[in-house]
Amino acid sequence: MQTVNNQAIGRATGKIILMGEHAVVYGEPSLAIPFPKATIQTTVTPSTGPITVDCIYHKGLLTDVPERLSNLLTVVEISLKALKKELKDFSLKIDSSIPAERGMGSSAAVAVATVRALFNYFEQELTHDQLLELVNVSEVIAHGNPSGLDAAMTSGEQPLYYIKGKPFVPFKMSVDAYLVVADTGIKGQTREAVGSIAALMKEHPEETMNDIHQLGELADKAKTAIEENSPIDLGSYMHQAHLLLDKLGVSNEQLNQLVDAALANGALGAKLTGGGRGGCMIALADSETTAQQISDALRETGTSNTWIYQLGDDSFE
Ligand code: MEV
Known part of the structure; x- marks a missing residue:
């Protein structure tokens, strides 16, 4: 109580x-x-x-x-x-x-x-x-x-x-890396984005399902990269996932600009996170210094807020 x-x-x-x-x-x-x-x-x-x-x-x-x-x-x-x-x-x-x-x-x-x-x-x-x-x-x-x-x-x-419909499986965040989280300042559109992929699925079922399946495979590979403490691989899978999400139409210009700026400033990988079409993006950095550099660059491109988070640190702010 x-x-x-x-x-x-x-x-x-x-x-x-x-x-x-x-x-x-x-x-x-x-x-x-x-x-x-x-x-x-x-x-x-x-x-x-x-x-x-x-x-x-x-x-x-x-x-x-x-x-x-x-x-x-x-x-x-x-x-x-x-x-x-x-x-x-x-x-x-x-x-x-x-x-x-x-x-x-x-x-x-x-x-x-x-x-x-x-x-x-x-x-x-x-x-x-x-x-x-x-x-x-x-x-x-x-x-x-x-x-x-x-x-x-x-x-x-x-x-x-x-995996939807299956029990949640806890995993250990055992990769030494930092996440930069950046808010585009634009309202994300989860409902619309989920709906637009559903529409794509009706129009082009095979191609869309193939992209969705590849996203799932990348999630599995990312889990292995985390378990093996391979930030470079994890970053690469994150970037590939972003390209697929963009292809599926759930990214937007601002998110793509932030992803590019993060990569140009030393990120190992970057992608949108969540529903997309606004909302936030994440970038992976191998050190706090690089994370700060990415964060500064993202703020310069006009993002409304950034957070630097050491993966695996679960202390509350
Ligand atoms: C939204 O945060 C995540 C989505 O995958 C929707 C969902 O899982 O319900 C886009």
Whole structure:
């Protein structure tokens, strides 16, 4: 039980998809890591009026995006149903440093933190499966056809290898390298990008499935590169994955420019991460100095934010 002064909190982390985004929707492997540099905390406090939501959201309020607020209220509604509670006399406060709509799993993380906080508030046990089930309901609304990866990543605190419909397999991030994460400052379009690949799949099933399959193979190869501590191979697979994602139409000019700038400044590989068409990109660096050089170069090309993250460091900011 985590209620303090009648308040209850729930937390979640952001996530970074290293490999396999989009392909995971079609049953191919994917690799994702928690991103503890960006987190969400929901606090539930008793109040006398009807439910109120107060959000301190990274660079903007959650309530600035009406569909996000309605999604959050859906999360509250389904959680209360699962809790067999009707009571609505509480307020929710959401503190988030996960940029919204950037492929970092913010929609799933808001849901994870909120479901956890509500179960804590009503002092009821929440199993991990139950949490994933509740979060996936809101992910269907946010993404259309979610693979379940975002819900699993933002609720767990370990790197995962994931094939849709199969158990999540934790893996050790045993590669000595740094990740530079850069936000294009442009709203990612996961739902549209997932839909456009579905349309391609109808139009050109063989070629599209072949590209998706190659993305899956690259995710498997990347896992081996991580296990063998081969940052050079990992970088090469990341770059190949970006080219395939671009071919599938889920990159855009800004992402491609950032990928090129990262490669020109010493990155071992770079790619979009998450749904694409905006959102974030990641670049792999063999040292902190190179990571800083890449980060500086990306900031010069106009990216709105960058983070440098030592792979395997799971300390929370
Ligand atoms: C979005 O972060 C990742 C996608 O693969 C969609 C999904 O897995 O549900 C694009």
